[in-house]
Amino acid sequence: MNTLSTKKSSLNLFNPSEDHLALRESVAAFAEREMDEQAKENDEKETFNTLLFKRLGSELGIFGITVPESDGGHGLDPLASVIIHEEMSRFDPGFTLSYLAHEVLFVNNFYYSSNPSQRSRYLSKVITGEWIGGMGMTEPGAGTDVLGMTTNAVKKGDRYIINGVKQYITNGSIGQVFLLYTKLEKTAKKMTSFVIESSYKGFSVGKKEEKMGMRSSPTTQLVFEDMEVPEENLLGVENGAVTHMMRNLEIERVTLAAQSLGIARRCIDIMCDYTIRHREAFGKKLLEFGQIQRMVAESYADYQAARALVYHVASELGPDVRNSLGAASAKLVATQMAERVSRNAIQVLGGYGYCREYPVERLHRDAILLSIGGGTNEAMQKNIASDLKRLWSE
Numbered sequence: 001m002n003t004l005s006t007k008k009s010s011l012n013l014f015n016p017s018e019d020h021l022a023l024r025e026s027v028a029a030f031a032e033r034e035m036d037e038q039a040k041e042n043d044e045k046e047t048f049n050t051l052l053f054k055r056l057g058s059e060l061g062i063f064g065i066t067v068p069e070s071d072g073g074h075g076l077d078p079l080a081s082v083i084i085h086e087e088m089s090r091f092d093p094g095f096t097l098s099y100l101a102h103e104v105l106f107v108n109n110f111y112y113s114s115n116p117s118q119r120s121r122y123l124s125k126v127i128t129g130e131w132i133g134g135m136g137m138t139e140p141g142a143g144t145d146v147l148g149m150t151t152n153a154v155k156k157g158d159r160y161i162i163n164g165v166k167q168y169i170t171n172g173s174i175g176q177v178f179l180l181y182t183k184l185e186k187t188a189k190k191m192t193s194f195v196i197e198s199s200y201k202g203f204s205v206g207k208k209e210e211k212m213g214m215r216s217s218p219t220t221q222l223v224f225e226d227m228e229v230p231e232e233n234l235l236g237v238e239n240g241a242v243t244h245m246m247r248n249l250e251i252e253r254v255t256l257a258a259q260s261l262g263i264a265r266r267c268i269d270i271m272c273d274y275t276i277r278h279r280e281a282f283g284k285k286l287l288e289f290g291q292i293q294r295m296v297a298e299s300y301a302d303y304q305a306a307r308a309l310v311y312h313v314a315s316e317l318g319p320d321v322r323n324s325l326g327a328a329s330a331k332l333v334a335t336q337m338a339e340r341v342s343r344n345a346i347q348v349l350g351g352y353g354y355c356r357e358y359p360v361e362r363l364h365r366d367a368i369l370l371s372i373g374g375g376t377n378e379a380m381q382k383n384i385a386s387d388l389k390r391l392w393s394e
Contacts (some may be wrong), residue, residue, distance in 0.1 A: 003269040013311050016079065023062075023080055027087040030060050039092035043215035043362055048174055049095060049216065056099065057129025062313045064127035066108045066251070066319075073111075074129050078251045079314040081108075082258040089262025093366040094216035096259055097373075101170035101217075102126065104255050106133030109179050109248040110195060112319050113235045122177060122195060134171035136180045136196075136222050137245070139164070145191050146181075146245070148161045151224065153182040160194065160234070165206065172220030173205050176194045181241055193241035195233050202227030213365030249375065250317055251325040256374045257310045257330045260338035263269060263370075264303040267345035270360055271296050274349055286348070295344040306330075306337040325387040331370075332380040338367040 015021040042049055057063045063082050067073025074080070081104065088096040107126050110133070111119065125131040142148040151164025169178075180196045184189045196203065206221025236244060257315060275286035275296060286292050308389055310333075313326035342364035346353035353360050 003272075004265050004282060013308065013315070014083075014308070016315065019076065020080055020083060020111075021286070023076070024083045024087060027060065027084050028090075031088045031091050033323050035088065035091040035095060039216065040356070040359065040362070041096065042092075043094060044356075046210070046215045046218075048098065048218050049106050049354075050174065052095070053102075054129045054274060055099065057127070060218040062099075063129055064107060065103065067111050067123070067127065070211075071111070072124060077315075078254060081251065081255050082310060082314040083110040085255045085258035087263070089259040090266040093259050093263055093363065093370075094214040096262070097214050097369070098132075098171055098174075098217040100255050100259070101135065102133045102175075103136035104252050105170070106177065106179055108251060109135065109244060110235070112247065113179075113193065113241075113244040114195070117232065118235070120196060122185065126177065131176040132171055132174050134169055134175040134178045136166035136169055136178050138166060138168050140167045140221075141196065144376055147191070149181065149183060149191070150186060151180075151182045152186060153184055153192060153194070154230070155184075155231070159229050160229045160231065162194070162196075162202070162224045162229055166222040166224075168209065168219055170217055170219055172222050173208060173218045178222070179235070184238055188239070190239035191241040191245065191246055193235040194229050194236050195235060196227070196229055200227050200229065202257065212368065214369045215365075233352070246324070247319070247322070250323060252374045253327040253331040253380075254310060254314045254317065256370050257306070257334035258314075260367060260370050261303065261307050261310060262336040263338045263367050264299070264306070264341040267360055267363055268296070268299050268303060270346045270358060271299065271345050274352075274358075292348055295348050299341040299344045302337045303341060306334040310334050319327060325384060325391075328375070328380040328383040328387070330392050331374065332377055332384065335367070335371040335377060338370060339364070342367045 007339065011021060015024060024199060038049055038052065040179050062084055064073030065076050069075040085096055107110065111174050126133050130216060137146060139151060141148050153160045153162045176198050178196050181191050202225045204223045206223045209219040211219060275292055279286040310330045313330045316323055342360060345360040346364055349360060350357055352358055
């Protein structure tokens with residue numbers, strides 16, 4: 001069967017080099033073969049497929065994508081990360097979200113915020129998949145207002161004592177290592193980050209959230225009660241974490257946008273297969289009806305437009321290249337698009353779309369999270385307006 005994902009590929013914006021094309025082909029084949037069948041069960045049971053996650057490292061080798069080869073990574077760019085997230089999200093966006101939390105929120109962020117000694121202790125563990133990583137930033141009373149966080153670190157001798165609670169932490173119950181944002185002074189407009197281990201005294205996992213979508217990815221609270229962290233686990237310098245956070249937010253936002261692309265691609269494939277090859281009404285294929293044509297055609301056009309934007313922005317990002325305006329725009333456009341397309345797919349399939357025989361209802365539930373995580377779409381609108389105001393005021 002012909003699909004958007006199986007048509008012959010060539011070098012272009014979406015596959016700018018032979019390495020990118022080979023990466024796409026290997027990830028696409030693995031995802032279709034290994035992720036599709038298990039996605040429904042893990043969504044229904046709200047369970048995480050740890051064995052499959054380990055195979056992303058041992059077989060597919062896609063941890064450390066943006067880490068230089070000299071330090072054990074692949075030395076590729078954010079566009080390569082976008083490719084991975086798009087291809088995997090066609091089949092299991094929830095599982096892919098846990099990959100994002102490990103690979104983008106921890107590995108990429110940690111590497112570009114750490115020193116050689118810290119890398120020597122942690123990097124090989126997360127690149128091989130021996131350890132699963134995550135990031136702790138959001139709190140019960142501080143989401144978009146990240147500087148409103150209250151998790152506090154106090155220096156005592158050769159260690160820091162940390163108290164606080166983090167909320168909605170992807171991989172919270174399965175991770176061994178986290179990048180943690182704190183404050184040294186509760187009223188300060190600055191943050192300090194640490195790398196912490198789940199084995200530390202005073203670390204515990206709080207409640208596991210019961211979610212609408214992304215159910216194959218665990219989301220929990222992390223609780224710190226006089227948690228002791230060695231001073232050598234300070235990332236960068238005290239009060240210097242805002243720079244780390246903002247740099248990593250941009251690759252986070254384009255990879256979340258890429259997840260939206262993967263969801264839309266799968267939904268369009270399902271709509272085309274259903275309306276062109278299978279379902280008939282009144283003696284005609286479903287696609288021959290104008291109402292259906294509108295939903296399928298607009299879904300395809302919206303997907304292609306969002307995809308071009310996401311890949312264009314990703315192609316211009318790098319560790320030392322910032323583009324907050326582009327990243328916010330890509331996330332805003334792609335996440336809204338995925339919600340529309342997945343909703344269209346449900347409507348096109350009718351009763352079949354609403355039931356779990358087809359994955360479109362799961363994909364729709366998963367798509368909704370992407371307009372919330374990594375900064376809400378309302379925050380993206382605010383950021384875009386702020387960046388435009390700055391540009392026009394220069």
